[in-house]
Amino acid sequence: MxxxxxxxxxxxxxxxxxxxxxxxxxxxxxxxxxxxxxxxxxxxxxxxxxxxxxxxxxxxxxxxxxxxxxxxxxxxxxxxxxRGALYQAALDRLLASGDAFVCHCSRNDLADDGGIHRTCIAARTRPDPAIRFRVPDGTVLEFDDAIQGPFAQNVAADVGDFVLRRADGLWAYQLAVVVDDAAQxxxxxxxxxxxxxxxxxxxxxxxxxxxxxxxxxxxxxxxxxxxxxxxxxxxxxxxxxxxxxxxxxxxxxxxxxxxxxxxxxxxxxxxxxxxxxxxxxxxxxxxxxxxxxxxxxxxxxxx
CATH class of the missing domain: 3.40.50.620 (HUPs)
Known part of the structure; x- marks a missing residue:
């Protein structure tokens, strides 16, 4: 609390x-x-x-x-x-550091893996690629929730490389919420x-x-x-x-x-x-x- x-x-x-x-x-x-x-x-x-x-x-x-x-x-x-300019600035930093990457994979490409991205397997480049956050193999994140108690997630296995900017150009929730919580x-x-x-x-x-x-x-x-x-x-x-x-x-x-x-x-x-x-x-x-x-x-x- x-x-x-x-x-x-x-x-x-x-x-x-x-x-x-x-x-x-x-x-x-x-x-x-x-x-x-x-x-x-x-x-x-x-x-x-x-x-x-x-x-x-x-x-x-x-x-x-x-x-x-x-x-x-x-x-x-x-x-x-x-607030798109704030999100773009954060995305540029992640791309520059190598923590984010351009991804041409479609949902169909990832269907056999349950939609979880671990490596790019797209057969062709797309005019509208997404940008994903790179989650290293074996990444497990633990934190203590003030109500629900200890929580752990194998982000690499359960989530994979997650989207920061969608293929349709819209910002993903995960990036926007982090940027705004910090800015506010x-x-x-x-x-x-x-x-x-x-x-x-x-x-x-x-x-x-x-x-x-x-x-x-x-x-x-x-x-x-x-x-x-x-x-x-x-x-x-x-x-x-x-x-x-x-x-x-x-x-x-x-x-x-x-x-x-x-x-x-x-x-x-x-x-x-x-x-x-x-x-x-x-x-x-x-x-x-x-x-x-x-x-x-x-x-x-x-x-």
């Missing part, structure tokens, strides 16, 4: 692929509470790097929903779509457990670029009744900004916290009570929670 420090800087970084749903609210509230407990700042960053997947107007609606829930960025909101001085990354296995790749990039490595804490991922991540689930109904208190209470319970009195009349009042009573030791250590089980979450404590 983060220690009290005026230098704590956390963030919430939604992708504008649809309305704010309960899983996103849980991540936003969890990261906000961690920042407030540490006496630090909490930022919002819009991760709009993938235009084909974005829903027009979704970013504005997500930000409006966050405001309705009382969760507002302490600093100017950053949009990744406006993020000290603590609190997010959903679906990104737990991305963290080793990000730490490798931070090391290669000589960037600070934040502390990581991965909150339980909320799954729909169909067992899928809410952003991909038929159960992913948007939270209602016009009636924010019930969803805030539900997210609080999903974070394993003791129920709060229901007399708060505004989101600001409710968030004030949460800030006073938040107990990080009660955060569920399970990597996933189902919507159906959330009514029991308040009795789940960490070991």
């Amino acid at each position: 983060p220690q009290n420090s005026s230098t704590y800087r956390g963030r919430f970084a939604p992708s504008p692929t649809g309305p704010l749903h309960f899983g996103s609210l849980l991540a936003a509230l969890g990261s906000w509470l961690m920042a407030r407990q540490a006496g630090g700042v909490w930022l919002v960053r819009v991760e709009d790097l993938d235009p084909p997947r974005e829903v027009p107007g979704a970013a504005e609606r997500q930000l409006a929903a966050l405001r309705a829930f009382g969760l507002e960025s302490d600093e100017t909101i950053v949009h990744q779509s406006e 001085g993020i000290t603590d990354v609190v997010r959903g457990a679906d990104l737990l296995d991305s963290t080793p790749r990000q730490i490798l990039l931070q090391r290669a670029l000589g960037l600070p490595i934040p502390r990581y804490a991965h909150l339980p991922l909320v799954l729909g009744e169909d067992g899928r991540k809410l952003s991909k689930s038929t159960a992913a109904l948007p939270v209602d900004p016009a009636d924010p208190l019930p969803a805030l209470h539900a997210a609080w319970r999903a974070l394993g916290q003791e129920p709060l009195p229901s007399d708060a009349a505004t989101p600001a009042a409710l968030l004030g009570s949460m800030r006073e009573r938040y107990d990080p030791s009660r955060l569920p250590r399970t990597p996933a929670l189902s919507l159906a089980a959330l009514h029991n979450v308040r009795d789940t404590k960490r070991d």
Whole structure:
């Protein structure tokens, strides 16, 4: 858990692929509470790097929903779509150091290896090659997650050489998030457990670029009744900004916290009570929670 420090800087970084749903609210509230407990700042960053997947107007609606829930960025909101020059500078450094390379392999080329790239096997050059990060053989990355505990990944075998800039010219998430976390001085990354296995790749990039490595804490991922991540689930109904208190209470319970009195009349009042009573030791250590089980979450404590 983060220690009290005026230098704590956390963030919430939604992708504008649809309305704010309960899983996103849980991540936003969890990261906000961690920042407030540490006496630090909490930022919002819009991760709009993938235009084909974005829903027009979704970013504005997500930000409006966050405001309705009382969760507002302490600093100017950053949009990744406006930060390509920063990503290019980082990519140029990686290419110059040999940590990145141009790759002409297609998905079909890598299909027999499960999509994992270990060496270039393309039969022909492409006019639109990708750029990958070079993962040396035997690379195993270990780190201690503040919620999920020790985590280890054989990046070479399980992930392989990963993409930094896609063949369609779009920036890959792994590079952009590392560059932006460093540029914004993020000290603590609190997010959903679906990104737990991305963290080793990000730490490798931070090391290669000589960037600070934040502390990581991965909150339980909320799954729909169909067992899928809410952003991909038929159960992913948007939270209602016009009636924010019930969803805030539900997210609080999903974070394993003791129920709060229901007399708060505004989101600001409710968030004030949460800030006073938040107990990080009660955060569920399970990597996933189902919507159906959330009514029991308040009795789940960490070991």
